[in-house]
Amino acid sequence: MDYSATLIPVESSAIRAIGYAGSTLTVAFHTGRVYDHPNVPWSIFADFLRASSKGAFYNRRIRGRYP
Numbered sequence: 690m691d692y693s694a695t696l697i698p699v700e701s702s703a704i705r706a707i708g709y710a711g712s713t714l715t716v717a718f719h720t721g722r723v724y725d726h727p728n729v730p731w732s733i734f735a736d737f738l739r740a741s742s743k744g745a746f747y748n749r750r751i752r753g754r755y756p
Contacts, residue, residue: 701743709734714755716747726755 694708694715708715714729714737733750740746 697738699738699743703744704747707734707737707743714751716751726751729755 694710694713696706696708696715696717698706703718704716705719706717708717709729709731712728712730714726714734715723716726717723729751737743737746737751
């Protein structure tokens with residue numbers, strides 16, 4: 690079974706796109722780096738999509754919490 694995330698483009702100066710599949714959050718940055726964060730609750734992904742500042746949300750709620 691393929692759990693690779695379909696990436697959704699987002700409005701952000703730092704983040705190009707985000708995706709979610711099989712409880713793994715994928716974050717693609719404009720720098721070209723792509724990070725997978727396992728065991729992220731769906732609610733965090735949904736909040737991330739709605740956040741007015743994707744970079745601030747990532748730094749505050751995801752980075753370092755879901756290695």
